[in-house]
Amino acid sequence: MLPPANEVRQLHDLSGKVAMVTGAGSGLGRAMAWGMACNGADIVIVDQDAAKARACADEIAAGSGRKTMSLGGDVSAEDDVRAAVMAALAGFGRVDILVNNAGHNIRKPVSQFSVDEFDSLHNVHVRGTFLFCKHLSEHMQQRGSGSIINISSMLGLIAAPGVAPYAAAKAAIAAFSRVFALEMAPHGVRVNAIAPGYIDTPLTRTHPDEVRARIINVTPMGRFGLPRELIGPMLFLASEASSFVTGTTLLVDGGWTAQ
Numbered sequence: 001m002l003p004p005a006n007e008v009r010q011l012h013d014l015s016g017k018v019a020m021v022t023g024a025g026s027g028l029g030r031a032m033a034w035g036m037a038c039n040g041a042d043i044v045i046v047d048q049d050a051a052k053a054r055a056c057a058d059e060i061a062a063g064s065g066r067k068t069m070s071l072g073g074d075v076s077a078e079d080d081v082r083a084a085v086m087a088a089l090a091g092f093g094r095v096d097i098l099v100n101n102a103g104h105n106i107r108k109p110v111s112q113f114s115v116d117e118f119d120s121l122h123n124v125h126v127r128g129t130f131l132f133c134k135h136l137s138e139h140m141q142q143r144g145s146g147s148i149i150n151i152s153s154m155l156g157l158i159a160a161p162g163v164a165p166y167a168a169a170k171a172a173i174a175a176f177s178r179v180f181a182l183e184m185a186p187h188g189v190r191v192n193a194i195a196p197g198y199i200d201t202p203l204t205r206t207h208p209d210e211v212r213a214r215i216i217n218v219t220p221m222g223r224f225g226l227p228r229e230l231i232g233p234m235l236f237l238a239s240e241a242s243s244f245v246t247g248t249t250l251l252v253d254g255g256w257t258a259q
Ligand code: NAP
Pocket: 022, 023, 024, 025, 026, 027, 028, 029, 046, 047, 048, 049, 073, 074, 075, 076, 101, 102, 103, 104, 124, 151, 152, 153, 154, 195, 196, 197, 198, 199, 200, 201, 202, 203, 204
């Protein structure tokens, strides 16, 4: 029995859903939040820069007509995460989609990393992802539905010099997502990761010109990805379009890892 055509056409529709996106004041998070708002979701933006979060929330509300909320907070601080989750639930009554996207990078050889720099990478990426999953999981379990998307990286799978702590954190996010997916599957909550390749955002614009040229040269599609090219993969994992997909890591890398 085929599903009705109307249902199929609306597989990516997020009407009536609330999506919470961390680090959405900029780059990929901003684009993915915009994409979900354009497909009907109300949006909660969490970023350590409260002014940037507010500007992004206002922009998305004005452009999409959806309701938005902005919250300042550090994803690696449990009190901030607890407060953000409570504010989102108080404001919207539900969170259907959680996107753990906040992050940064520090590039240098392992021997030159300080312990504080190592910790700061793992605190934001791994601890931050863990904290939001922990504090929203009960709500999602009680409702018997939800989609969690954790932003890993192609660098969690392949090697590049100078990013060992970042790569380790991104590999940890993919592993965490697989295990958490098993724990949440019986409760109707799906957990997946997205592993982007090199995308043109403030994070990668700090690469020197010769490194950018090398990246373009090695990427089969011959360019950096654009933040807007994360919208489709995000809509897929956030929506009913991926209703039988959990525990996977979706690569969005212009063909890099196919080589
Ligand atoms: P971005 O433009 O720098 O955006 C990251 C956002 O996260 C910024 O607004 C940043 O705020 C915020 N943030 C950082 N630490 C935070 C914290 N502790 N608490 C709350 N917010 C925090 O970078 P992006 O390229 O969009 O990266 C988004 C995610 O994609 C990251 O997890 C990154 O590792 C991942 N990723 C990116 C690429 C790529 O090529 N761009 C590839 C693979 C994976 P500040 O600006 O104030 O620091």
